[in-house]
Amino acid sequence: MPRQSISFxxxxxxxxxxxxxxxxxxxxxxxxxxxxxxxxxxxxxxxWLRVKLENSERSGFTNDSKEEILKQSKSLLDG
Known part of the structure; x- marks a missing residue:
């Protein structure tokens, strides 16, 4: 494993x-x-959020409900 020297x-x-x-x-x-x-x-x-926001800005609107967007976001955060 590479070693590094850092200051805090x-x-x-x-x-x-x-x-x-x-x-x-x-x-x-x-x-x-x-x-x-x-x-x-x-x-x-x-x-992931940046891509979603950029896609949303380009499309103008999403067909996903608030609940679907929240579910997708939570799913990603739970990894």
Whole structure:
């Protein structure tokens, strides 16, 4: 696995240490990797919404009901 050296602001470093101290994570590396995985997953959702919005803007209207749109959004978030 590639190694990186990064610097954290004091508040961020203290937050990372608190997560380790609470035994939620075993190391800063594990925590940072998990945060990156979460951000990547969130980006997939953002990209999906962006495409939906762009398609909606081009079409003018959708035939999907509010309930259908909400169901699709929740389904994507549940992954």
């Amino acid at each position: 602001s004091k508040p961020n470093d203290e937050w990372l240490k608190a997560q380790i101290d609470s035994e939620e994570y075993s190391s800063k590396s594990e925590l940072v990797n998990d945060l990156i995985r979460q951000a990547r997953k969130q980006q997939v959702h953002i990209d």
